[in-house]
Amino acid sequence: MPAITNIEDLRVLAKRRVPRMFYDYADSGSWTESTYRANEDDFNRILFRQRVAVNMEGRSTRTTMVGQPTNMPVAIAPTGLTGMQHADGEILAARAAKAFGIPFTLSTMSICSIEDVAKGTDNHPFWFQLYVMRDRGFIERLIDRAKAANCSALVVTLDLQILGQRHKDIKNGLSAPPKLTVANMLNLMTKPQWCLGMLGTPRRQFGNIVGHVKGVENMGSLSEWTAKQFDPRLSWADVEWIKQRWGGKLILKGIQDVEDARLAVDSGADALIVSNHGGRQLDGAPSSISALPEIVEAVGRRIEVHMDGGIRSGQHVLKAVALGARGTYIGRAMLYGLGAMGQAGVEKALEIIRNELDLSMAFCGRTDITQVDKSILLPGTYPTGRAAGY
Ligand code: GLV
Numbered sequence: 001m002p003a004i005t006n007i008e009d010l011r012v013l014a015k016r017r018v019p020r021m022f023y024d025y026a027d028s029g030s031w032t033e034s035t036y037r038a039n040e041d042d043f044n045r046i047l048f049r050q051r052v053a054v055n056m057e058g059r060s061t062r063t064t065m066v067g068q069p070t071n072m073p074v075a076i077a078p079t080g081l082t083g084m085q086h087a088d089g090e091i092l093a094a095r096a097a098k099a100f101g102i103p104f105t106l107s108t109m110s111i112c113s114i115e116d117v118a119k120g121t122d123n124h125p126f127w128f129q130l131y132v133m134r135d136r137g138f139i140e141r142l143i144d145r146a147k148a149a150n151c152s153a154l155v156v157t158l159d160l161q162i163l164g165q166r167h168k169d170i171k172n173g174l175s176a177p178p179k180l181t182v183a184n185m186l187n188l189m190t191k192p193q194w195c196l197g198m199l200g201t202p203r204r205q206f207g208n209i210v211g212h213v214k215g216v217e218n219m220g221s222l223s224e225w226t227a228k229q230f231d232p233r234l235s236w237a238d239v240e241w242i243k244q245r246w247g248g249k250l251i252l253k254g255i256q257d258v259e260d261a262r263l264a265v266d267s268g269a270d271a272l273i274v275s276n277h278g279g280r281q282l283d284g285a286p287s288s289i290s291a292l293p294e295i296v297e298a299v300g301r302r303i304e305v306h307m308d309g310g311i312r313s314g315q316h317v318l319k320a321v322a323l324g325a326r327g328t329y330i331g332r333a334m335l336y337g338l339g340a341m342g343q344a345g346v347e348k349a350l351e352i353i354r355n356e357l358d359l360s361m362a363f364c365g366r367t368d369i370t371q372v373d374k375s376i377l378l379p380g381t382y383p384t385g386r387a388a389g390y
Contacts, residue, residue, distance in 0.1 A: 004340075004348055007312045007333045014085070014339030017194060020187050021172035022084045026335040029279035030164030036279025038287035039310025046289070046319050047378040051365025059367045061357055065327035066153050066249040066270045066304060071101035072354055073321055073369060076346075077278075077308050077329035078129030078155060078253075080222060083111025083207070084176050085339040087197030091120030093338055096346035098124045100354070105129050105155055105329070108142065109222060111176065113207030118149035125152035129253070131160060132238055133229045138213055143245050145208075154246045155273070159254025161234045163226045164281040175220035177204045197342075239267045251306070256285055261295045264303060271304035271326070278309055278331055289320060290383040296324030297385035314356025318364070322374050323382060 004010060015023050029036025061072040076097050083089040090112035097104035098121050105127040106117050117126060128146040133139060146154060177198070178184045188195055198204060210219055219225055231238075243250050252264045253273040264272040274292050276285045285291075288309030296305050307320050308329035320328045330353065337349030361369060364376040374382065 004352075006352060007336060007349060010333075010336040010340045010345060010349055013341070014336040014345075017191060018085050018339040019178060019184070019191050019194060021169075021174050021178060021184070022081060023339065024168040024172055025081060025166075025174055026079070026085065026332055026339070028166055028168045029283060030166050030281060031283035033279060033283065035276050035283050035285050035287065039276070039279050039289070040312055040316075041310075042287040042289050042383070043310050043316045043319055045381060046383075047381040048315075048318075048360065048364050049376055049378050050363055054365035056362040056367060059358055059362055061354065061361070061369045063327070063370050065103060065306065066251060068103065068152060068249075069101075070103060070327070072317070072357060073325070073327040074311075074317055074350070074353060074357075075103035075127070075306075075327060075329050076105055076334050077331035078105040078107035078110075078127075078157070079331045079335055080107050080109035081111060081176055082107065082335065082338065083201075083203055085335050086194070086342050086345075087201040088112060088116075088120070088203055089338050090117050092343035093334055093346045094121045094124070094126055096337075096343050096350060097126070099347060100350045102350070103127050103153070106151075108208055109206060109225075111205065111207055112203050114142075114145045114149045114151070116203065116207060123150050125150050127151060127153040127155055127251070129155040129157060130242065131157055132231050132234045132242070134231045135213065135229065139242070140245060141212065142208065143242070147246070147248075151248075153249040153251055153270075154242070155251045155253050156239060156242055157253045157277075158234065158239075158260075159256075159275065159277050159281050160226070161230055161232045163223055163230075164277070164283065166280060169223065174222065176206065176222075177220075179220070236263055236267060239269070243268060253308075254281075255295065256288075256291050258294055258298045261299045261303075261305075265299050269303065271306050272299075273329065274305060274307040274325070275309055275329075289316075289323065292320065292323050292325060293383050294385045300324050311353075314353045314358070315360045317353060317357050318360050318372065319377065319382070321369060321372050322376050324374075
């Protein structure tokens with residue numbers, strides 16, 4: 001096998017190894033996928049200022065996110081069905097994050113449960129992402145389970161009261177586990193390693209839900225569950241209630257608009273994540289990196305601003321930090337690594353991103369990530385607070 005040197009190599013390998021419906025689930029956006037593409041493309045339009053003859057020794061990418069130390073400004077994003085990219089995927093990704101000293105965020109819609117991940121990482125603290133569902137009793141139990149598992153931050157997703165339409169998932173009949181149709185069987189026959197892994201684990205369903213909600217003994221489809229159970233009436237009053245019940249670090253995910261960013265500050269949350277859900281919800285919304293500066297300008301002195309969407313390299317992390325993000329999240333970059341090579345693949349993805357971040361920071365004449373600001377970027381090439389075009 002040729003050497004893996006970038007995230008794209010991992011994506012190509014994951015595409016070969018992961019059944020089509022799960023690969024497509026990760027590697028797609030909603031409707032025309034324009035926002036999904038813009039997330040990455042807009043990063044690539046931003047240019048760095050190279051500096052020379054600056055002492056590059058003793059570099060550090062260490063910082064904090066919500067007051068917690070991290071070895072780089074990168075956390076693992078919550079992603080649904082991670083344990084379908086590779087058997088026991090959430091446990092493996094959490095172990096990789098632990099080895100790298102960065103936060104891991106477990107999705108409500110994970111395959112491995114909160115308890116599985118706690119046990120699989122010897123109770124290392126991780127972050128838990130919460131979807132707000134109609135059944136408030138279930139939400140209370142999820143919050144209590146996250147506390148019992150030593151979770152050190154709660155990430156509440158605000159941009160998925162309803163699901164954006166993803167054409168590929170509908171066409172593929174996405175479900176966990178996959179239904180044994182002729183088309184699926186033929187595809188699974190070409191993925192022997194994946195099948196062996198899945199036969200060797202009991203975790204093949206939505207672990208936080210199946211067996212924890214009365215009457216739900218098997219639940220195949222994410223889209224059906226979302227339509228029935230996610231609460232379309234979600235409001236800031238719910239955020240307040242969740243904050244009280246949780247009592248720990250609170251991060252609000254899915255902010256795109258300055259008005260909403262101000263409401264996030266008023267809610268008393270510790271951080272917000274500028275995010276369009278990886279281009280999976282409102283297609284036609286701006287890329288995350290172009291939405292970031294205006295939000296940083298409006299609320300950055302009162303709340304930590306994080307971002308996700310489109311990060312496929314350490315250079316993207318550096319650009320986001322330069323534009324005011326305290327931290328970033330990787331979803332697909334992690335999933336490609338996981339699908340390609342399990343835990344070793346996630347570690348590879350993190351190593352690639354850390355190296356790219358470290359070296360690019362040095363080329364810009366900086367040695368400490370906490371001292372990076374937009375002076376490392378070429379004026380006129382990056383989005384600013386006010387301007388629509390740049
Ligand atoms: C969330 O779980 C998603 O599929 O985007």
